[in-house]
Amino acid sequence: MFIEPNIKGDRRGWIEVICGSMFSGKTEELIRRLKRARIANLKVEIFKPAVDVRYDDVKIVSHDENAIQSTPIDNSQKILLLAQDVEVVGIDEAQFFDAEITNVCEQLALRGARVIVAGLDMDYKAQPFGQMPNLLAVADYITKLHAICVVCGNIANYSYRTSSEGAQVVLGEKDKYEPRCRHCYHQHN
Numbered sequence: 001m002f003i004e005p006n007i008k009g010d011r012r013g014w015i016e017v018i019c020g021s022m023f024s025g026k027t028e029e030l031i032r033r034l035k036r037a038r039i040a041n042l043k044v045e046i047f048k049p050a051v052d053v054r055y056d057d058v059k060i061v062s063h064d065e066n067a068i069q070s071t072p073i074d075n076s077q078k079i080l081l082l083a084q085d086v087e088v089v090g091i092d093e094a095q096f097f098d099a100e101i102t103n104v105c106e107q108l109a110l111r112g113a114r115v116i117v118a119g120l121d122m123d124y125k126a127q128p129f130g131q132m133p134n135l136l137a138v139a140d141y142i143t144k145l146h147a148i149c150v151v152c153g154n155i156a157n158y159s160y161r162t163s164s165e166g167a168q169v170v171l172g173e174k175d176k177y178e179p180r181c182r183h184c185y186h187q188h189n
Contacts, residue, residue, distance in 0.1 A: 011112030019121040020145035046070040049096040094119035095130035124161035147179030158185035
């Protein structure tokens, strides 16, 4: 199919959101898309919340230990400053960012950037997590990934917390969380 070139030279940006439970492959998919953008020689900047130091202080690292260099930030507004003239912006763990992250993504897309955001859509209580509902509402493309339920083997879209901590944000991995299907999540909660 022929696509007419844009003779005005302005780029059209958009927002892609990758969501799902823990262990569903969100970060893996984000890294895959960003590496492909680099193969295409696009200018890419990648960000993660400074609070997420589970695997590395700077890199975004998947549970499968696939990694890509990123810039840790503590305020989503910094993305606008650090992503000047960028064609692709990657953002991991979006649920941990402040209330401005949706506006930041909108501004980047209006500048012509492809914005790829990954994050948990629900917390361990099966409630919408952080700014993810707002990001999902403005996204042009949404990919919902599923893990495998460790109890029954069905598809899982819930992050079941195995530890007794009660705060909404508790960083952890297999030591504190398990992917569960709807039935097994509610049966054990």
